Amino acid sequence: MPTRHLIIGGGTAGLNAIRTIREEDRGASEITLVSAERPYSRMVLPYYLGQSIAESHVFTATPASLAAWKVKTLIGRRAAALDPEANALTLDDGTRVEYDDCLIATGSRAARPPIPGADGPGLHSFWTLEEARAVIAAVTPGRRVVMVGAGFISFTILNAILSRGARLTIVEVAPRILPRMVDAGCAELVAGWLTRHGVAIRTGVTVTRIEERRGTRILHVKKGEALPADVVIMATGIRTNLEWLRDSGIDMAEGGQGGILVDDHLRSSIRNVYAAGDVARGRNLITGAPEVHAIEPTAQEHGRVVGANMAGRDVAYRGSLLMNIVEVCHLDIASFGQWDDAAAEVYTAVRPDRSQYRKLLFHGGRLTGAMICGPAKDIWTTNDVGILKGLVQSGVDLSAWKSHLERNPFDIKPAFMATHNPGRLLPQTVLGRPSSSPDLPQSVNA
Amino acid sequence: MRVLALLPDRCTGCLRCELACSYVQTGSFQPAKSVIRVSPFEGYTSYAPYTCTQCAEGWCMTACPVGAIRINAAGAKDVLDDRCVGCKLCTIACPYGTIFYDADTHKAYKCNLCDGAPACVEACPTQAIVYREAETADWLGDFAAERTARLLAQEVA
Numbered sequence: 001m002p003t004r005h006l007i008i009g010g011g012t013a014g015l016n017a018i019r020t021i022r023e024e025d026r027g028a029s030e031i032t033l034v035s036a037e038r039p040y041s042r043m044v045l046p047y048y049l050g051q052s053i054a055e056s057h058v059f060t061a062t063p064a065s066l067a068a069w070k071v072k073t074l075i076g077r078r079a080a081a082l083d084p085e086a087n088a089l090t091l092d093d094g095t096r097v098e099y100d101d102c103l104i105a106t107g108s109r110a111a112r113p114p115i116p117g118a119d120g121p122g123l124h125s126f127w128t129l130e131e132a133r134a135v136i137a138a139v140t141p142g143r144r145v146v147m148v149g150a151g152f153i154s155f156t157i158l159n160a161i162l163s164r165g166a167r168l169t170i171v172e173v174a175p176r177i178l179p180r181m182v183d184a185g186c187a188e189l190v191a192g193w194l195t196r197h198g199v200a201i202r203t204g205v206t207v208t209r210i211e212e213r214r215g216t217r218i219l220h221v222k223k224g225e226a227l228p229a230d231v232v233i234m235a236t237g238i239r240t241n242l243e244w245l246r247d248s249g250i251d252m253a254e255g256g257q258g259g260i261l262v263d264d265h266l267r268s269s270i271r272n273v274y275a276a277g278d279v280a281r282g283r284n285l286i287t288g289a290p291e292v293h294a295i296e297p298t299a300q301e302h303g304r305v306v307g308a309n310m311a312g313r314d315v316a317y318r319g320s321l322l323m324n325i326v327e328v329c330h331l332d333i334a335s336f337g338q339w340d341d342a343a344a345e346v347y348t349a350v351r352p353d354r355s356q357y358r359k360l361l362f363h364g365g366r367l368t369g370a371m372i373c374g375p376a377k378d379i380w381t382t383n384d385v386g387i388l389k390g391l392v393q394s395g396v397d398l399s400a401w402k403s404h405l406e407r408n409p410f411d412i413k414p415a416f417m418a419t420h421n422p423g424r425l426l427p428q429t430v431l432g433r434p435s436s437s438p439d440l441p442q443s444v445n446a
Numbered sequence: 447m448r449v450l451a452l453l454p455d456r457c458t459g460c461l462r463c464e465l466a467c468s469y470v471q472t473g474s475f476q477p478a479k480s481v482i483r484v485s486p487f488e489g490y491t492s493y494a495p496y497t498c499t500q501c502a503e504g505w506c507m508t509a510c511p512v513g514a515i516r517i518n519a520a521g522a523k524d525v526l527d528d529r530c531v532g533c534k535l536c537t538i539a540c541p542y543g544t545i546f547y548d549a550d551t552h553k554a555y556k557c558n559l560c561d562g563a564p565a566c567v568e569a570c571p572t573q574a575i576v577y578r579e580a581e582t583a584d585w586l587g588d589f590a591a592e593r594t595a596r597l598l599a600q601e602v603a
Contacts, residue, residue, distance in 0.1 A: 012511065041511040041512055042511075043511040043512075043533055043535065044511055044512055044531045044533060046533075047531040047532070047533070052531065052532070052552070053531055057512065057529075057531070058512075060511070060512070060513075296509075296511060296535060297509055297535065297538075297539055300508060300509060300511075301508075304508070323538045323539075324538070325534045325535070325537065325538045327534065330549065332534070332547075334538055336538070376547065376549040377549050380546045380547045380548070380549065381478045382483075382543075383483055383496065383542075383543030383544060384543060385537050385538060385543060386537060386538070386540040386541060386542055386543030386544060386545065387541075387542070387543035388543075389538055389539070389540070389541050389543075390540075390541030390542055390543065393541045394541065400598055401598070403601055403602060404597070404598060404601050407601075413485055413496075413543075414485070414487070414590060414594050414597075415594075416543075417485070417494070417496070417586050417587060417589075417590030417591075417594075418587070418590040418591040418593075418594045419587075419591075420584055420587035420588075420591070421541075421542075421584075421587075422499060422542060422583075422584040422585075422586070422587065423583070423584030423587050424584075425501070425541050425542065426499060426501055426502070426582065426583070426584065428503060429502050429503040430503060430508070433502075434502040434503070434504075435502070435503055435504045435507060435508050436517075437507070437516040437517045438507065438508070438510070438513040438515075438516070
């Protein structure tokens, strides 16, 4: 009897696992996919909102492509309970699915703070396709949009909201924007840039209550004037979808970001149950510590490693590198690795007249984190964005270059070359083999 | 597979590769948009060209959330313009710094080996860039180490 793989969750991790299983086994096994939604890429929803792509562009699989992969689908169903002893999953409609091994990749959902009125109708999140459709319907020219939260998610949709002709105000409880993606120096530069581009930013503001008054929403704040809004988007973080596993006996981390504890093959405490993406507490490439990295590249790599292991390969995962990039009003902002590390030796440089910022963080000779910010038209004339990633990823010894980099944090390319990074990186692959072209639907008729 | 062998000892820094590349890749003679980049060493006395090695992992390709990067007939990782949404994830996934973003078209772009007839090779007057059957390699490491040794020694002194 062929092996029965069960994939729970049709997001990035789940789809990457399926694709990798099929790359490895050419269809020899049985795969069942349980997914609450049709598979799509959350990463590209902002471009749908910004009208630069059609809705059909967001789907990462279609009934036809899943059939071609020989995947049995249970779309629109949610996982309700896992019984690892019986190797069976129960769905929200009572259906039971048995498996030989399974992947938990149920991802996250948008979280709302416990503010009175924050869960009322007419308030939006921007996380699922359904939520994106609602935001698209609501954000029209001239409307006053207030985004609560100045984090990564809010910044990914900033351009799209402006391009729809809306007026945007961002409210953030922390004293600065992007508190979990950049440092204070970079945040100040970005905030200045956005203000010059017509975005109103209010930091250090706590929203205490949201009320509706004749179709307008009033955001009451601690200290200061209330804000009126036609559309409110709550971009106040995410929460992992793990509640349904409460009685499964699978080991999870308490508190913090939580997450399913996994070994270096992304197996949970139950040997034939894997976890990937936002729900997995995987290894951090730089520190080696178990951590939740709720970012797209981690979900991709986790999914591929699990897929290979499910297909019978023996692939250990080296760990994921925290990284983010976002462009707002043609200003690029990216950070890599342990950029927020008080114990690191830090070199920074700023060119205020060009809105450029760099930050390099070292432990000894090793670059453990980095930050780069600058106008898109400047930043892409260098190789620096990827080179910073490469230096952090390779962990090369830069001792000989530190005094040069301390004086010139912008001048990283010679150090990258002279320490033979391409030579170090070329043998590295995630799965121990060359990657194949991804088999994704080319055009989709939704 | 045929790859771009980069032979920095032959490079004169004339930048013809950048001109040719930008024209073929973006339709304009604009070295700032070239996907092959010439770096100066030792105060602009020696130079080395640098571009995508078409690495085995294809970090850009596996990172793309919509499958917009494929392996073309020449074996190069290539961006499909009509699929790319411009999210730049590929640009932070690539550890070589050799995938770029065009601020005019809002798309990622990179060396696609000009589908098997690289314009930079054609343009190079000194055969510092050669398209030949070879294992891809760290073409510049030894050269860069040698040409920066003096700079580092001076800085320490």
